[in-house]
Amino acid sequence: MVKFINVSKRYPNGVLALTNINLTIEKGEFVFLVGSSGAGKSTIVKLILKEIDPTEGEIIVGEYKLTQLPKREIPYYRRKIGIVFQDFRLLPNKTVYENVEFAMQITGTPAKIIRRQVPYVLSLVGLAHKAKCYPHELSGGEQQRVALARAIVNKPNLLVADEPTGNLDPDTSWEIMKLLEDINKRGTTVLVATHAKEIVDSMRKRVVAIDCGRIVKDQHRGVYSYESSDNQVLLQRWI
Numbered sequence: 001m002v003k004f005i006n007v008s009k010r011y012p013n014g015v016l017a018l019t020n021i022n023l024t025i026e027k028g029e030f031v032f033l034v035g036s037s038g039a040g041k042s043t044i045v046k047l048i049l050k051e052i053d054p055t056e057g058e059i060i061v062g063e064y065k066l067t068q069l070p071k072r073e074i075p076y077y078r079r080k081i082g083i084v085f086q087d088f089r090l091l092p093n094k095t096v097y098e099n100v101e102f103a104m105q106i107t108g109t110p111a112k113i114i115r116r117q118v119p120y121v122l123s124l125v126g127l128a129h130k131a132k133c134y135p136h137e138l139s140g141g142e143q144q145r146v147a148l149a150r151a152i153v154n155k156p157n158l159l160v161a162d163e164p165t166g167n168l169d170p171d172t173s174w175e176i177m178k179l180l181e182d183i184n185k186r187g188t189t190v191l192v193a194t195h196a197k198e199i200v201d202s203m204r205k206r207v208v209a210i211d212c213g214r215i216v217k218d219q220h221r222g223v224y225s226y227e228s229s230d231n232q233v234l235l236q237r238w239i
């Protein structure tokens with residue numbers, strides 16, 4: 001589903017954000033991407049969304065070779081991926097229903113299917129009763145559930161969430177992660193970049209840890225913690 005082959009990214013200011021990343025995420029997997037601030041998580045997410053291009057290497061998402069994807073096709077490519085951000089990014093002047101409906105309208109979905117699918121995904125995230133509310137009338141957790149409904153309404157094969165619980169309290173964070181797990185169980189591949197250590201530790205999913213732009217751990221049924229490269233150097237000196 002997602003393949004990074006020898007990917008490095010240097011930003012124009014010279015910062016080397018990723019070094020020689022090799023990562024394969026199979027269809028149907030649930031993967032946590034963890035690492036301290038500045039480790040390179042968002043850079044990986046931005047590369048998958050083709051907001052930026054790698055300096056070296058190849059990225060393949062589904063049937064798309066991203067380095068060869070023409071600019072004009074990028075919007076169509078992105079519509080096939082569900083995306084959730086820390087700050088929800090809902091349209092403030094549209095209701096809950098309209099926010100989700102809009103995501104289907106821009107893909108040219110027939111009205112009849114929209115009328116069936118929008119209430120269905122709103123009920124999946126437990127928000128059917130809030131369909132007529134505006135984002136400012138919702139709690140943070142509810143807004144994120146709308147964002148999740150919007151992300152899955154077009155039935156993407158891949159859902160990418162960048163710090164989806166960063167603005168939420170612990171209980172609400174759990175609800176959102178459980179919803180992501182439900183979505184994964186229905187067949188969507190899910191990649192979640194997160195700092196939510198307790199949740200990562202108890203969900204026992206695949207955990208990919210990056211530190212200073214390198215993968216330092218890739219563990220199935222893993223936990224959050226990892227040795228940072230500084231610690232590894234220290235350890236090597238001790239041994």
Ligand SMILES: Nc1ncnc2c1ncn2[C@@H]1O[C@H](COP(=O)(O)OP(=O)(O)OP(=O)(O)O)[C@@H](O)[C@H]1O
Pocket residue numbers: 011012013015016017035036037038039040041042043044
């Ligand atoms: N647009 C940019 N221009 C220059 N350097 C950048 C840019 N974006 C990120 N960086 C740098 O690249 C490195 C990786 O940043 P990235 O945002 O991927 O980290 P992160 O793991 O997502 O961090 P956080 O958890 O704080 O969001 C950092 O050193 C950061 O300062």
